Amino acid sequence: MSDSTPTDAEAACFEAGIKFGSLYHQFAGTPLSPESASSLETAIGDAIENQPHCAEVTVEIQRDELEAELAGSTADYTELTGRFLEVEIVVDYEGCEVVTRMAMEDGYPLMQLESVRDAA
Amino acid sequence: MSDSTPTDAEAACFEAGIKFGSLYHQFAGTPLSPESASSLETAIGDAIENQPHCAEVTVEIQRDELEAELAGSTADYTELTGRFLEVEIVVDYEGCEVVTRMAMEDGYPLMQLESVRDAA
Amino acid sequence: MSDSTPTDAEAACFEAGIKFGSLYHQFAGTPLSPESASSLETAIGDAIENQPHCAEVTVEIQRDELEAELAGSTADYTELTGRFLEVEIVVDYEGCEVVTRMAMEDGYPLMQLESVRDAA
Amino acid sequence: MSDSTPTDAEAACFEAGIKFGSLYHQFAGTPLSPESASSLETAIGDAIENQPHCAEVTVEIQRDELEAELAGSTADYTELTGRFLEVEIVVDYEGCEVVTRMAMEDGYPLMQLESVRDAA
Numbered sequence: 001m002s003d004s005t006p007t008d009a010e011a012a013c014f015e016a017g018i019k020f021g022s023l024y025h026q027f028a029g030t031p032l033s034p035e036s037a038s039s040l041e042t043a044i045g046d047a048i049e050n051q052p053h054c055a056e057v058t059v060e061i062q063r064d065e066l067e068a069e070l071a072g073s074t075a076d077y078t079e080l081t082g083r084f085l086e087v088e089i090v091v092d093y094e095g096c097e098v099v100t101r102m103a104m105e106d107g108y109p110l111m112q113l114e115s116v117r118d119a120a
Numbered sequence: 121m122s123d124s125t126p127t128d129a130e131a132a133c134f135e136a137g138i139k140f141g142s143l144y145h146q147f148a149g150t151p152l153s154p155e156s157a158s159s160l161e162t163a164i165g166d167a168i169e170n171q172p173h174c175a176e177v178t179v180e181i182q183r184d185e186l187e188a189e190l191a192g193s194t195a196d197y198t199e200l201t202g203r204f205l206e207v208e209i210v211v212d213y214e215g216c217e218v219v220t221r222m223a224m225e226d227g228y229p230l231m232q233l234e235s236v237r238d239a240a
Numbered sequence: 241m242s243d244s245t246p247t248d249a250e251a252a253c254f255e256a257g258i259k260f261g262s263l264y265h266q267f268a269g270t271p272l273s274p275e276s277a278s279s280l281e282t283a284i285g286d287a288i289e290n291q292p293h294c295a296e297v298t299v300e301i302q303r304d305e306l307e308a309e310l311a312g313s314t315a316d317y318t319e320l321t322g323r324f325l326e327v328e329i330v331v332d333y334e335g336c337e338v339v340t341r342m343a344m345e346d347g348y349p350l351m352q353l354e355s356v357r358d359a360a
Numbered sequence: 361m362s363d364s365t366p367t368d369a370e371a372a373c374f375e376a377g378i379k380f381g382s383l384y385h386q387f388a389g390t391p392l393s394p395e396s397a398s399s400l401e402t403a404i405g406d407a408i409e410n411q412p413h414c415a416e417v418t419v420e421i422q423r424d425e426l427e428a429e430l431a432g433s434t435a436d437y438t439e440l441t442g443r444f445l446e447v448e449i450v451v452d453y454e455g456c457e458v459v460t461r462m463a464m465e466d467g468y469p470l471m472q473l474e475s476v477r478d479a480a
Contacts, residue, residue, distance in 0.1 A: 017375060029321075
């Protein structure tokens with residue numbers, strides 16, 4: 001069994017996970033329409049970028065998914081949930097850069113580590 | 121004991137309460153800094169205005185409270201909570217206009233009915 | 241146009257709305273499985289009953305809906321959302337008893353005032 | 361610069377971070393009193409354990425902190441926030457066991473990687 005002290009790269013990945021969990025569970029359920037999508041994208045990015053070691057957050061609410069949902073509905077708004085979200089978060093922790101992404105895969109919003117680069 | 125069928129004015133007040141509870145419990149806990157306050161105000165207003173019968177939502181994050189909190193802290197952000205929020209929501213339900221407000225009173229964020237006007 | 245000072249019954253309805261909005265937007269998005277449904281029901285009821293003037297909260301997570309959702313999925317959990325919830329909240333404000341209910345109607349979770357009774 | 365493909369240990373740390381961010385931002389803001397603390401602890405643990413690779417979640421709401429807060433207040437409840445929470449989460453991902461903890465440090469709720477053990 002390997003040593004148990006976390007490396008900087010592992011700590012960077014932990015930080016990246018915190019950002020994703022925070023983003024999703026803070027904002028899922030927010031009332032959402034085509035008119036409010038843009039300001040919500042901006043606010044989510046700005047809010048999560050406050051968190052430590054968070055270098056960049058890009059949030060795209062999928063307008064085509066949103067329009068399709070509302071076309072099949074009598075309501076003119078819905079709630080933010082994973083299938084409307086594409087998110088990329090870049091964390092920089094002690095020189096390690098971690099790139100993570102959330103997007104739909106097989107009907108589920110999947111959060112994934114894309115790359116871990118250690119400057120050392 | 122009076123009749124139990126709700127009046128339009130009572131339904132309008134119920135709707136106004138829903139908006140306040142939604143707003144507070146959706147967004148409380150959001151990471152917040154002076155830099156992200158403006159986009160969060162806009163997004164909260166736009167999101168809650170999606171809800172039925174919601175005529176107008178005005179959200180003001182109290183910059184002075186926020187700056188004071190951060191001045192006494194080693195962090196450069198905090199979380200959205202009631203003491204940073206002043207909110208006015210106007211609901212229009214079947215011709216009844218209800219004006220509601222949230223602001224600090226004696227150290228607590230108090231949600232209050234300001235006025236109920238029935239056009240009938 | 242009628243007088244604009246809220247009655248006790250109107251304030252009671254406002255309070256009832258706050259509880260519903262709070263309940264929904266605090267807990268929507270919570271990871272949910274058949275195994276965790278019971279403890280979540282209890283915790284939601286206990287949490288919302290803390291709020292002022294809240295006499296009783298009854299939360300029922302619809303097990304049949306939940307099982308049906310998971311049967312059509314490769315995951316073994318989902319997120320709490322309106323279609324899994326039936327809620328009744330009773331508010332007592334200055335002798336006015338307001339009974340409210342949330343349940344699905346035409347595919348939407350509808351929050352409704354059931355009755356408003358003024359003891360006066 | 362090292363290779364950028366994430367290791368299992370890094371993926372395990374990412375998963376652990378997701379659980380912490382989820383837990384905090386789903387439940388922060390929940391109305392909380394000494395009477396409701398126990399059912400909320402149970403529900404939080406059960407909910408987060410639904411998430412993939414989550415081996416164990418232990419949540420302790422600090423009763424002494426909660427009592428102290430309420431003693432200095434005219435209210436009989438408050439909101440769940442970091443200073444009332446001690447949490448330990450164990451993630452098991454492809455044979456890597458990651459232990460993480462959240463507790464107060466210098467007045468802030470700090471989420472930390474405790475250990476990363478790779479069975480390989």
